Amino acid sequence: MSFNLDYSDCESPDLNKLSEICHEANKKWWLDLETGLEKERNFGELIALCHSELSEALEGHRKNLMDDKLPHRKMVDVELADLLIRVFDLCGGYNIDLEGAFWDKMKYNAIRADHKIENRKLEVGKKY
Numbered sequence: 001m002s003f004n005l006d007y008s009d010c011e012s013p014d015l016n017k018l019s020e021i022c023h024e025a026n027k028k029w030w031l032d033l034e035t036g037l038e039k040e041r042n043f044g045e046l047i048a049l050c051h052s053e054l055s056e057a058l059e060g061h062r063k064n065l066m067d068d069k070l071p072h073r074k075m076v077d078v079e080l081a082d083l084l085i086r087v088f089d090l091c092g093g094y095n096i097d098l099e100g101a102f103w104d105k106m107k108y109n110a111i112r113a114d115h116k117i118e119n120r121k122l123e124v125g126k127k128y
Contacts (some may be wrong), residue, residue, distance in 0.1 A: 023092025051081035
C-alpha cells in the first residue's frame, strides 16, 4: 500500500482552530467555583476524562446502545465526539499544537518499520 506523504493538498479542518473553539465553549470548566477566577486544570485528570469517554464508547459499541441524551444517535458515535471535545479542550487550554503534531505523526507513521506488514507478521511484530 502506498501512502502519499505530501498532505499539502489535503483539505482538513484546522485542529488548532477546533481546539480554540472547544476550549472557548468549555471555559466554565476552567473556572474556580468559589472565586469565579480562571484556574489551571489538572492534566492527569483531563487525560482520565478522555479515558472515560473511550470506555463509554466501547460499552456503547459492545452493547449496540443508542445514546441516552441524543437518542437518535448511537452511543459509540456520541462518546467518540465527547472524546474529541475533551481532547480539543485540553489542547486549547494547554496551548498544544495538535495540528502540527498530528501531521508530523501521520508522516512518521507512514514510514516507520514496525508498521510495515512484513514486520507486523513477525513473531514479535505488532498484531494491532
